[in-house]
Amino acid sequence: MKTPTLTALALGLLIAGCSQMESKPVAQLNDGQLSLPGDYRSWPKFLTAVQREDAKQVRDIYMNADAKKGSADKGFPNGSVFVMENWAVKLDADGKPVKGADGKLVKDKLAAVFVMGKNSGWGGNVPEAQRNGNWIYTAFKGNGELNGEAKYETCRGCHAPLKDKDFVFRYDEHFAAVKTAGY
Template sequence: MSSFRSALLALVGATLLIANGLAATAANRATFPKDFKQMVMYGDYRRGSGGELAYALKETIDIAKAGKPLPPGTRLVLEIYNDGALTGYFVMEKGVDWGLEVDEEKRTGDWHFQEFGLDGEVKRSPIAERCEACHQGQESNDFMFTRDRMEAYLP
C-alpha cells in the first residue's frame, strides 16, 4: 500500500513537472535566427573588454528608419562579450499575440526573450530570468533599448 502510494505520488509529481515544462515552452517561442549571418550590426555597445553588439536584418532596420513599428516575425540579436571574447547571444523575437502567453506582470508586448550559448542552444542563467523585467522599462520604445541606434544606422 505505501509503495503504491509513493508510486502514485511520484506519478503526480512527474505529471506536474511535465505540465510545468510545457507551460514554460509555450511561454517562450524565441529561437536563434537561422539567418543570423545575414544580419547587420547596427549598434556597438562595447566598453573596454566587454559589452554588446546589436544585430538585425537590413529589412528590420529599414522599417525602423521609416519610423514604423517592427512587425511580428522580427528577431533582434545581441552578442555578449566578456574579457574580449564572445560568450553568448540574447535574442528577442516578436510573434502574433505572443504576449498573451506571458504572465501579465512579465509581459513585454508580443516579444519573447531567450538566451543562447555559442552552440546556439538555449542557456539558462540568472539573467535569463530578468530579461523582461529590465526591458519592461522601455515600453515607449517597443521594449527596445536600441531603437535610436537602429533609426540612426548608416551602412
C-alpha cells in the same frame, strides 16, 4: 477558343500573387522557444561593438529584414528578430578590461547569445504586468546551446521601462544612425 488578352493575364497574375501574400498563421511562441538563426551574422547590423565596460562586455546586435523595416515613429513590425552577441572582454593581470589602440574594449570569448522576437500573440503565457508587448526572448550559451537556466523575467524587467521605445534598448541610437546614413 478565345485567347486571353494581356490585361486579363496581368490581372490574373496580380490576383494570384496577392492571394499568396495572405499572412500565414504564426505559431504562438513563448520565452525560450525562439531558435538561434544560423545566418544571423549575415543580417543587417542594428549596432556593433557596443562598449559595456561596466559589464566587461562588448555587444554586437543584428536584426532581420523585418526589423530593418522599423521606424522611430512606429517601432518594429511583427516578424522582427534581434540577435545580440555578448562577448567577454580580455582582462589584464589586475582583472581590468583591456583596450585596443582605438580605445575600445578587446573581445575575448563569446559568452552568450540572446534572441528577441516579436509577433502577434507571442508571450501569451506571461502575466500581463510582465509583458513587453509581443516580444519574447531566448538565451543561448556562447557555444550556441540553449541556456536552460535563463531567467526570462530578468530580460522582461530590463526591457519593461522601454515601453515607449518598443521595448528595445538603444532605439534612439539606432534610428539616429539610420537618419544620418540617409536610409
